Amino acid sequence: MTRKTHTQLYFEDVNVGDELPGFTVKLDATRMVKQVSGSQDFYEVHHDTAFAQAGGHKDIFYNTGWTRANLGRLLTDFVGDEGWVKKMRFEMRRMNMNGDTMKVKGKIAGKRPETNEIDIELWAENDREGITTPASATVTLPGKG
Template identity: 55%
Template sequence: MAVREQVYWEDVKEGEEIPGFVLPITETQIALQVSGSQDFYPVHHDRAFARSGGHPDIFVNTGFMRACFSRLMTDFVGDEGWLDRFSMQMRRMNRPGDEMALKGVIKRKYIDEKGKHKLDLDVWAENQREGQTTVCEGTVTLPSRS
């Protein structure tokens, strides 16, 4: 596998979008969710259970959303970058039939007190039904050309 293209801190600016991706929430994606997260809580795969709790349908779990944001930001920072932190809030559901898109934008570009080249990112998941469903803000370190 070829070495991946690396983005450097000097190459980006505040307000720029970072590359996103789309994941349709299909029934197969729900099965992959259970396999990948090992989260067997039935509200994420059993419609009768979800509806008995007052939900309109099953919805994807925290581990799935964490993995989505992790993918978005680790793809962006490349092999030489580092994901320092993120905080995500699950406000609405992503459920079967949704076309979920992961997107992000560079909110702040700075050098921290330790001389590290940082970016604060606003990233989010959205779908065609509800707009933004899960919002997340993260901090990453990028390599510098200097």
Template identity: 30%
Template sequence: MAATVKYDEVEVGQELPATDYQVRRLNLVMYAGASGDFNQIHWNERFAKTVGLPDVIAHGMFTMAQGGRFLTDWVGDPAAVIDYGVRFSSMVIVPDDDQGATITVSGVVEEKLEDKKVVVGLTAKSGDARVLSKARAVVQLS
């Protein structure tokens, strides 16, 4: 699938509208199975609290993946994201209720590079906490 976002239609400073991603405990259990990370802090509330956490927390890589999902949804092609990195800055706390938690991801085009590539800076928050920092990606556009 080719990227649907065209390089000539993107400007530096262009904001990518925020998208909310719901996170429930079931998502964390499914992610644990896919990733092989069965650390109990990601699914067992009692254990998470005994090690000093406020509640179950999402896997850092799960959180990072929501940023990647945001990018691939924007550009329309998973292969278009050619470089992506973040630092984990806060936890996504996932209560055991119907709402769970929300990760809100937004972006801004920071730079246009050669060969129809752009640098996108991402902001990811859960509640008032910024959960990813220095989140940047290089994306190949058509």
């Protein structure tokens, strides 16, 4: 297999304020099934509407592992084969549900040349709730020197 497109970025290539290439995910029943398969999270609140509503939720919603995976994908796409994701923090503040279109976005918040570390603000959002999952991360990119 070959990857769609990928060019290795270097520490010197990026600047504070730059936006990361984000991506968009349509959330539907098939995606929900993939979520359970990929995360192996079988807690009913993520696939059983009656169970979720009995617990006080509007409907089933996407789980933490799936949300984390999407945030992680934004970062691993950005750092490429030569970089590394050192830290990530996120808060599950609002929910992504079937019918939503979720966007995953990020921007560079800081750079430390002494360690080639880059701080990133990233998040997941949908049209219904706005930002659902605010996050932050520290990654490294290789230097050109």
